[in-house]
Amino acid sequence: MIASPYLLYLGAAVDPLTVKTARGIAQWRPDRCLGQLRLPGATVTLGLEDLDVAEAARRGARTLVIGEANAGGRLSPDAIPVVLAALEAGMDVASGLHQKLSDVPAIREAALRLVRRLTDVREPPADLTVGKGVPRAGHRLLTVGTDCSVGKMYASLALERDMRAAGLRADFRATGQTGILITGEGAPVDAVIADFISGAVEAVSPARHDDGWDIIEGQGSLFHPSYAGVTLGLIHGAQPDALVLCHEPGRPHMRGVPGHAVPDLAVCLERNLEAARLTNPAVIAVGVALNTSALAPGAALELCAGVSEALGLPCQDPVAHGTHLIVDRLKSCFAPPLSVASAGR
Amino acid sequence: MIASPYLLYLGAAVDPLTVKTARGIAQWRPDRCLGQLRLPGATVTLGLEDLDVAEAARRGARTLVIGEANAGGRLSPDAIPVVLAALEAGMDVASGLHQKLSDVPAIREAALRLVRRLTDVREPPADLTVGKGVPRAGHRLLTVGTDCSVGKMYASLALERDMRAAGLRADFRATGQTGILITGEGAPVDAVIADFISGAVEAVSPARHDDGWDIIEGQGSLFHPSYAGVTLGLIHGAQPDALVLCHEPGRPHMRGVPGHAVPDLAVCLERNLEAARLTNPAVIAVGVALNTSALAPGAALELCAGVSEALGLPCQDPVAHGTHLIVDRLKSCFAPPLSVASAGR
Numbered sequence: 001m002i003a004s005p006y007l008l009y010l011g012a013a014v015d016p017l018t019v020k021t022a023r024g025i026a027q028w029r030p031d032r033c034l035g036q037l038r039l040p041g042a043t044v045t046l047g048l049e050d051l052d053v054a055e056a057a058r059r060g061a062r063t064l065v066i067g068e069a070n071a072g073g074r075l076s077p078d079a080i081p082v083v084l085a086a087l088e089a090g091m092d093v094a095s096g097l098h099q100k101l102s103d104v105p106a107i108r109e110a111a112l113r114l115v116r117r118l119t120d121v122r123e124p125p126a127d128l129t130v131g132k133g134v135p136r137a138g139h140r141l142l143t144v145g146t147d148c149s150v151g152k153m154y155a156s157l158a159l160e161r162d163m164r165a166a167g168l169r170a171d172f173r174a175t176g177q178t179g180i181l182i183t184g185e186g187a188p189v190d191a192v193i194a195d196f197i198s199g200a201v202e203a204v205s206p207a208r209h210d211d212g213w214d215i216i217e218g219q220g221s222l223f224h225p226s227y228a229g230v231t232l233g234l235i236h237g238a239q240p241d242a243l244v245l246c247h248e249p250g251r252p253h254m255r256g257v258p259g260h261a262v263p264d265l266a267v268c269l270e271r272n273l274e275a276a277r278l279t280n281p282a283v284i285a286v287g288v289a290l291n292t293s294a295l296a297p298g299a300a301l302e303l304c305a306g307v308s309e310a311l312g313l314p315c316q317d318p319v320a321h322g323t324h325l326i327v328d329r330l331k332s333c334f335a336p337p338l339s340v341a342s343a344g345r
Numbered sequence: 346m347i348a349s350p351y352l353l354y355l356g357a358a359v360d361p362l363t364v365k366t367a368r369g370i371a372q373w374r375p376d377r378c379l380g381q382l383r384l385p386g387a388t389v390t391l392g393l394e395d396l397d398v399a400e401a402a403r404r405g406a407r408t409l410v411i412g413e414a415n416a417g418g419r420l421s422p423d424a425i426p427v428v429l430a431a432l433e434a435g436m437d438v439a440s441g442l443h444q445k446l447s448d449v450p451a452i453r454e455a456a457l458r459l460v461r462r463l464t465d466v467r468e469p470p471a472d473l474t475v476g477k478g479v480p481r482a483g484h485r486l487l488t489v490g491t492d493c494s495v496g497k498m499y500a501s502l503a504l505e506r507d508m509r510a511a512g513l514r515a516d517f518r519a520t521g522q523t524g525i526l527i528t529g530e531g532a533p534v535d536a537v538i539a540d541f542i543s544g545a546v547e548a549v550s551p552a553r554h555d556d557g558w559d560i561i562e563g564q565g566s567l568f569h570p571s572y573a574g575v576t577l578g579l580i581h582g583a584q585p586d587a588l589v590l591c592h593e594p595g596r597p598h599m600r601g602v603p604g605h606a607v608p609d610l611a612v613c614l615e616r617n618l619e620a621a622r623l624t625n626p627a628v629i630a631v632g633v634a635l636n637t638s639a640l641a642p643g644a645a646l647e648l649c650a651g652v653s654e655a656l657g658l659p660c661q662d663p664v665a666h667g668t669h670l671i672v673d674r675l676k677s678c679f680a681p682p683l684s685v686a687s688a689g690r
Binding site: 132193194195199225226228230233234257259260274278 | 477478479536543567573575579
């Protein structure tokens with residue numbers, strides 16, 4: 001668990017894309033964010049209060065989060081003195097970069113000396129085991145996708161928000177780096193040893209007995225020739241009761257692999273259900289989440305209506321429309337037996 | 346590439362199961378095996394000449410292979426002086442144990458000092474990349490299975506032998522630890538980082554332009570809740586033209602996971618073909634390999650005939666019967682166009 005509240009380090013960012021991770025944290029967990037730290041020259045802001053390390057520490061910041069990703073995923077030299085200052089001020093440091101924090105000798109030494117925690121969220125937990133496929137208690141919803149980067153994390157977080165608003169217990173379970181920084185825990189399933197994919201997901205969403213839901217962040221796609229193995233292991237480990245299919249319309253081909261067509265939505269959904277039945281034969285689909293950010297609002301609504309009609313499922317853009325229709329469907333499909341009986345009278 | 350010829354270390358083995366790896370090497374690559382090294386008390390033999398390190402080195406042994414697996418996969422204390430003697434005598438050392446050779450300080454120091462190579466075949470190559478799914482030249486056959494440990498490696502090696510006997514160019518491509526020790530190269534796909542599963546298989550079976558076949562060793566099963574992710578990534582990376590389905594009749598449930606039934610052969614084959622079409626839409630099945638070691642010879646032949654009839658494919662036990670019927674089917678399905686035209690006249 002990464003301790004909050006966070007101080008989000010943005011460096012001297014001038015390109016909003018380089019602070020995507022920090023923006024995700026600020027958007028979905030504003031309560032975990034105490035402020036942002038920017039260097040001279042930065043033009044990007046998350047709308048948080050600008051704090052330096054000393055002031056953030058004084059106000060109780062527990063972790064400096066490296067929220068800037070430069071090309072190559074390396075820690076920029078500018079960041080190193082800030083990281084060292086944060087450690088000296090009593091804070092832990094967390095990063096989603098490729099380069100490990102502890103690979104910088106000065107940082108490693110300071111953290112050891114000061115007994116602070118360095119968290120590299122690309123590093124999987126050390127104590128993983130193989131998945132067992134044994135049915136476990138609790139409800140689980142998994143987001144799956146036609147492709148990589150179609151909005152599975154955003155859909156999952158929107159579902160958590162909207163399920164809570166609808167009176168359900170719901171907890172986002174992170175399986176990727178940004179998700180782990182957002183929620184403070186999870187496992188990067190694409191970075192675990194191949195034998196442990198399903199086991200990592202079983203560990204991320206253990207049995208629960210409070211009638212609540214785990215909303216498990218999906219990864220990749222069964223139709224992506226590079227990453228489908230990760231996706232299948234994730235599906236099996238999740239043992240989902242419910243799937244939400246995520247899709248971004250208009251892609252010319254699967255991400256990064258020209259020549260590989262994006263699958264048809266109905267075919268993709270059926271293949272995901274088929275895969276999920278191995279560890280939960282009762283799995284059903286409860287909705288479709290579209291990323292319509294490239295469309296005009298009217299066209300987006302029209303597209304959602306068409307997909308909804310074609311698949312017989314509620315279809316929404318989680319960012320533009322929320323996910324209340326999908327949550328309604330989920331509630332009606334998983335209503336407790338007593339309520340069903342009452343409704344029938 | 347692990348240099349041969351090998352000296353196979355069997356320790357003081359009294360249980361044939363503990364030398365399974367060494368037996369596989371001796372059976373499938375007798376030309377790579379110079380002899381066996383046994384300690385006092387050993388009752389198990391591979392039928393090779395007993396040699397000590399000095400004599401083996403004198404006769405040109407290049408690598409000492411730790412061919413004994415004790416419980417826990419640790420190097421037994423008895424083995425350490427033998428390993429050190431082999432290094433001193435100019436040999437490399439290779440092991441399929443969980444414990445890395447270089448984790449034993451005396452071994453690590455001797456190898457560094459003498460500039461000898463320590464190979465732990467559970468360690469994946471360091472330079473892997475993600476799979477790209479780009480169609481590549483050459484023919485590839487992949488063994489897939491209803492379950493783990495149903496004979497995929499043996500079927501692959503028998504196919505290599507019988508395809509060569511039938512005049513085809515064919516090369517076994519190892520994806521597991523024993524296979525890597527048998528053939529001297531390969532990648533342990535279950536031990537790579539999850540994102541690199543398909544990329545590792547692409548690297549193990551690169552494009553070839555000699556009209557020959559790569560026989561790729563399958564792993565796991567699409568129906569195994571612990572390992573299916575590895576299997577799917579392996580299928581996608583292999584881009585197989587031909588599949589051979591491997592099965593051991595009579596299992597009460599999937600290996601290690603009571604409650605998970607072994608899939609129907611026809612369903613399993615169709616699901617594997619469906620998965621393989623993502624990177625090779627032209628993939629076909631060419632046969633079924635049964636491990637009938639638990640059956641009487643007559644019952645084994647009867648079962649093969651029944652499976653062959655039901656699936657419309659040749660079906661043999663690779664160990665008891667060989668794979669010539671499967672090779673015949675492969676040759677007829679992949680005959681060069683000219684031959685097909687000639688046959689039609």
